[in-house]
Amino acid sequence: MIKQSIFALALAIALQSHAAPVKDQYWGLMANQLFPAVAGIKGRPTQQLSAVLDGRRKRFDACQGASKCLFLAATWTDEEMDAVARAIPALPTVAPNGPPIADDGVKAQVVRELRGLNAILQTYGFGTEPRYPMIDGPVEKTGSADFKALVADAIWLAEAGRNDPALSLDPSIALAVALIDVNERRDAVAFEPLDKAHNAEALARARGIDWKRYRYTAIIIPGVGPENPAIALSARGKLHLRLAASRFADGDAAFIIVSGAAVHPKESRFVEAVEMRKVLIERYGVPADRIVIEPYARHTTTNLRNATRRLVAMGAPLDKPTLIVANASQSAYIESPEFAARNPAELGYQPGTVGRRHSPYELEFTPSIRSLRVDPWDPLDP
Incomplete structure (x- = not known):
């Protein structure tokens, strides 16, 4: 755990010395596929959402790379989901002239996306059994040394991609996508x-x-x-x-x-x-x-x-x-x-x-x- 925290700190310092963030085309595609409403928030967030996001970043940074702390910090609460929903005026559409991606409104869609993000953290971070364990879930056996090593790698990868323009709204998005990435589960895209x-x-x-x-x-x-x-x-x-x-x-x-x-x-x-x-x-x-x-x-x-x-x-x-x-x-x-x-x-x-x-x-x-x-x-x- 100490080694992981030291590595995370060193990585954070190294990243601060590079001004230009690198855009990962795959990560951007994955974020838009999994979280189209949330990832679609562009520009400066509303004052209320900014306050929520700042609080989440402080909670995230306080973990200093410790995995359990990070996954708990990244988990979205109902109040935080509400703040995101209030910041989205309309849902993306299926096509330029097509219907919206959800028929039941912005809040319902935001809740689906962020609860889904929480589920990714549970399954691929904590090792909670997925709904279909025979065909889904992490590539390594939950609880094994290889599983723990893969989770640690995902945390480092997420920190390295934290300023990716497609995922910069909240650190939890990079963390969820990194967990999917290190497990080679690119099925959705x-x-x-x-x-x-x-x-x-x-x-x-x-x-x-x-x-x-x-x-x-x-x-x-x-x-x-x-x-x-x-x-x-x-x-x-x-x-x-x-x-x-x-x-x-x-x-x-x-x-x-x-x-x-x-x-x-x-x-x-x-x-x-x-x-x-x-x-x-x-x-x-x-x-x-x-x-x-x-x-x-x-x-x-x-x-x-x-x-x-x-x-x-x-x-x-x-x-x-x-x-x-x-x-x-x-x-x-x-x-x-x-x-x-x-x-x-x-x-x-x-x-x-x-x-x-x-x-x-x-x-x-x-x-x-x-x-x-x-x-x-x-x-x-x-």
Whole structure:
């Protein structure tokens, strides 16, 4: 602990001798993805917020690099969250002319972001078990010497990046991003800019679509990951693709949205959405400009939530249904009371409305604007 404090002090002195802060493009991208409302505060804060931030910096500096003290100091209180919310006049929007990132107001969004930041400190700093320990959490075993060393490194890295222009509002932002960085959990920004780099063809096609011509805006194919790291797509995932390709050939849907990250198993290198797109194009001849990838979802709940986000990016009408195509077991689960209860417990809302069933594999789904709410409680897919 003494060595850590001495190192932190030396680092602080060294940083003070350099006037120009260095901007980390990845850190800026991560901060905007996880904390879009809070990180979007630019310029001089209001007097009330300045007083809160000054108090937090003093609390932070008094720790002199001691890890437990730092994480407690960085944790946001309800009163501090209120001060941040009062300083934000309006929320960022999804696109220049799109809806705001949350339908329930500034305060609700700020609370989501800062409680999510607190959760990052708990999981990656203190070692509190994440909601899904089999697929989430720190790279090192909690409580081990390697875990403690990684936390110490994150603290030093955060101090070095404390004056980064994208994270300078409060030291807790740099600390949270540094913890994610040292654990190599870049999942939340791995495909950014998603729509410009990976969905450009489909979104260009969507701009000229007459949505009234189609019964469904899109067919949604949720992931169903294999448990073998050598397998790109599970057998059920391949079933999803065959069924969806056949349904798309009927001409009822304007697009196909493939949804799934690299989740199962935890060390998998295959991103389901990317692999599904390849199969649809190479094996079933689906035009590339009719396929939208959603490579972030880690659960069935977020398959539907994130597909909705892509529909908004496409300009699709949300009052028009989509069609979920999945194996009989997963499809039945999406329609079940268990799934209906899971959504508000994990997301805080229903991502949409499950509608008519057409077969054991086909289920209508009408998306909800609530799905735009960003929530870094899951920093791998906020």
